[in-house]
Amino acid sequence: MILQRIKTGLLFAALAALFGCSEPPVPPEVQLATSQEQDLWGAGASIYAPDEYQQYLSSLNAAKDILAREQACMAVLRNYSAVAALCQDVLKQGELIDIKIATARSVEATEIARAQLSVQKKIRMVRELVENAQDKRLAVRKLVQAEVRAAEAKKMASLGRGADARKRLDEAEKDLAAVVKVIRPLIQRYADRGQVSSWRRLADDAIAESRRNGSEVILVNKVDRQLTLFRNGTAVRSFSAGLGFNYLADKLYSGDRATPEGRYQIVRKIDRSRYYRALELDYPNQEDQRRFAQAKRAGLVPKNSDIGNKIQIHGGGRSGMTYGCVSLDNPAMEYLFAEVAIGTPVIIVGTVDHDNFLSSAVRNLN
Amino acid sequence: MKKFSAVLVGLAMVTALAACGKQPVEDITATKAAVEAAAGEGAAKYVAADYKKVNDELAAALAEVKVQDEKWFKNYDKAKQLLATAKTDAEALKVKTIAEKERLKQQSIADLAAAQAGVAAAKAELATAPKGKGTAADIAAMGADVAGLEAALAEIQPLIDSGEFMAASEKAVAINDKAAAIAAEVAAVKAKKKK
Numbered sequence: 379m380i381l382q383r384i385k386t387g388l389l390f391a392a393l394a395a396l397f398g399c400s401e402p403p404v405p406p407e408v409q410l411a412t413s414q415e416q417d418l419w420g421a422g423a424s425i426y427a428p429d430e431y432q433q434y435l436s437s438l439n440a441a442k443d444i445l446a447r448e449q450a451c452m453a454v455l456r457n458y459s460a461v462a463a464l465c466q467d468v469l470k471q472g473e474l475i476d477i478k479i480a481t482a483r484s485v486e487a488t489e490i491a492r493a494q495l496s497v498q499k500k501i502r503m504v505r506e507l508v509e510n511a512q513d514k515r516l517a518v519r520k521l522v523q524a525e526v527r528a529a530e531a532k533k534m535a536s537l538g539r540g541a542d543a544r545k546r547l548d549e550a551e552k553d554l555a556a557v558v559k560v561i562r563p564l565i566q567r568y569a570d571r572g573q574v575s576s577w578r579r580l581a582d583d584a585i586a587e588s589r590r591n592g593s594e595v596i597l598v599n600k601v602d603r604q605l606t607l608f609r610n611g612t613a614v615r616s617f618s619a620g621l622g623f624n625y626l627a628d629k630l631y632s633g634d635r636a637t638p639e640g641r642y643q644i645v646r647k648i649d650r651s652r653y654y655r656a657l658e659l660d661y662p663n664q665e666d667q668r669r670f671a672q673a674k675r676a677g678l679v680p681k682n683s684d685i686g687n688k689i690q691i692h693g694g695g696r697s698g699m700t701y702g703c704v705s706l707d708n709p710a711m712e713y714l715f716a717e718v719a720i721g722t723p724v725i726i727v728g729t730v731d732h733d734n735f736l737s738s739a740v741r742n743l744n
Numbered sequence: 745m746k747k748f749s750a751v752l753v754g755l756a757m758v759t760a761l762a763a764c765g766k767q768p769v770e771d772i773t774a775t776k777a778a779v780e781a782a783a784g785e786g787a788a789k790y791v792a793a794d795y796k797k798v799n800d801e802l803a804a805a806l807a808e809v810k811v812q813d814e815k816w817f818k819n820y821d822k823a824k825q826l827l828a829t830a831k832t833d834a835e836a837l838k839v840k841t842i843a844e845k846e847r848l849k850q851q852s853i854a855d856l857a858a859a860q861a862g863v864a865a866a867k868a869e870l871a872t873a874p875k876g877k878g879t880a881a882d883i884a885a886m887g888a889d890v891a892g893l894e895a896a897l898a899e900i901q902p903l904i905d906s907g908e909f910m911a912a913s914e915k916a917v918a919i920n921d922k923a924a925a926i927a928a929e930v931a932a933v934k935a936k937k938k939k
Contacts, residue, residue, distance in 0.1 A: 419796055446811040512881035519892030522922060526896050529918035530911075542911075623880070699880040 405458050407465030408445060411438055414472040418479070425541070426482035427475045434471045441465050486540040493547045494535070497528050500554050504561065507739045511565070512603075514623040514635070514699065518560050524553035558743050564626050568601060568728055568736035577727035580641060584725045585611050594722050596691070596714075598704050600625055600637065601729035601736055605691070605704060607717060615713065618696040620705035626728075626736075629661070629702055631670060631679040632686030637702050640665055642689075642724045647715065654693025654708045655715045659724055661689035691724070765818025767809060771827040775802055778834035785841040786907060790848065798837050801830035848909035855916035856900045862923035863893045869930040882933050889926050893919050 415438055423431035441464035448456045501524055508516045531546035567573045581597055588595040589611025597606045598619060606616040622629070622637040629638035638661050646658035662670065662685045670685040691704045693711035704726070706714065729736070779802050787795035805826035812818045867890050873883050896919050903912035 416796075416800075420793065442807060446807055447814070450811050450815050508885050509882075514881065514884040517885040517888035519888045519895060522889040522892035523896050526893070526915065526918045526922055529921065530914045533914050533918070623884070699884075 405462035411465045411468045421479045427478040430475050437468045497550045513626040518557045520553045520556045524550040565736040569740035578730045596724045598726040601734045617710040620696045622702040623699040631683040644722045656690040656692035659689045768820050768824050775827045775831040778831045782838040787841040790844045798834045852909040852912035855913040859916040859920040862920040866923040866927040869927045
């Protein structure tokens with residue numbers, strides 16, 4: 379009887395050992411690998427290390443398959459050593475992916491920062507150009523759109539959305555390219571050494587003539603927005619001047635709001651003008667008429683346009699935009715009016731300096 | 745007779761075990777459908793982390809089904825439990841996705857309205873700016889900026905319509921900020937003119 383009970387007890391113990399008590403615990407690496415996978419996904423593994431992450435997921439799934447197979451066996455027969463080894467391998471793969479993500483993110487952040495800097499630099503440059511040049515045609519609406527996109531990119535980059543930020547910066551670059559496409563032709567000739575030399579010759583010849591004849595000559599420099607009175611070849615006084623809305627261009631026809639370039643002379647002194655006092659020039663001269671006729675033949679000016687006239691140096695303020703005239707502050711105008719006579723040459727040039735701010739801008743835009 | 749009874753009992757046990765071990769096809773189908781429904785609402789886009797969690801739950805449940813498929817004596821109880829959890833979470837995810845989507849949509853609509861108001865305010869400010877000499881170039885530049893912002897505003901509604909609410913909001917905020925800056929600049933020009 380006792381023997382029978384002992385036998386029964388041993389049988390129960392054996393069954394217990396077989397079906398439950400000896401079940402080995404699931405290796406901790408399984409949980410570690412699972413949570414590592416979550417972290418890698420969150421860090422953007424599929425974006426920054428897609429191939430490695432795919433391989434990693436295959437390894438992790440293989441480990442989970444083996445785990446499931448082992449769990450399907452009777453507890454006593456389960457052996458998780460292969461699962462643990464595989465998961466350890468997975469964890470190592472994961473660590474490498476983690477490093478790759480960090481590196482890729484860092485590279486991306488650097489690239490985005492560089493692109494942002496480049497876009498911001500270009501925007502600043504164009505803004506300064508627009509502000510300094512004060513030519514209405516430089517006000518291009520795409521510029522503000524580039525600024526908006528740059529601001530969006532900044533926000534996206536701060537949220538870790540590198541790909542989105544890069545896309546916006548690319549769009550901003552396209553906007554800026556469109557802006558540059560409009561602006562460059564307007565300022566290109568200020569970087570043209572031949573053109574600047576020609577302006578320089580015009581100015582030098584007039585100043586030399588003033589020296590020779592002991593007479594006055596007025597030189598208007600568009601880039602410097604300055605009017606200088608020379609006497610005996612020497613600069614007597616300089617004044618800041620306002621110019622046409624589209625002064626960077628050479629005047630071609632009436633209404634183009636450009637200030638003409640070339641050699642003119644005062645043909646009329648107007649003591650009482652709408653803008654204080656005025657000195658009327660002999661625009662259009664022969665060269666202007668030749669250019670206008672040529673442009674008209676080529677269809678480069680509006681059909682019904684005429685060449686225009688009544689280009690003046692007048693008062694009313696230096697800091698504004700005109701329809702093509704040169705404007706001075708009234709005290710400056712009063713001085714000039716008193717100092718010059720009808721017939722005084724007036725030379726209007728783009729610039730006499732090869733290294734003017736527009737030529738720098740052209741270089742930078744390039 | 746005894747032998748016959750033993751066979752009968754054996755058969756009954758096998759039948760019972762086989763009945764317990766039937767694959768939970770309906771549960772699988774229902775859970776997958778629930779996950780797809782959440783995905784259809786844009787869960788991957790609007791609540792990506794939650795979407796991944798539910799997908800992982802579904803994958804774990806299907807793995808458990810596979811385990812049981814390979815067993816002699818199948819027991820899908822755990823698989824059913826996992827599927828039920830995944831289904832419940834997927835249904836909750838769908839609700840959450842719809843709510844989040846709506847929240848982002850309303851936010852983007854509000855941001856668009858604010859940007860429109862901001863640009864309109866800048867435009868109005870610009871309209872009252874002094875037109876005389878000394879400010880014409882500045883005003884022209886700001887006029888171009890306002891026109892540029894109006895053009896940029898037109899890009900927002902298509903983003904909202906295509907469900908890109910965050911992108912819409914980001915653009916709207918950037919435009920509004922720029923509009924506010926222009927309005928401040930115009931005010932500065934006015935002040936300059938007064939002096």
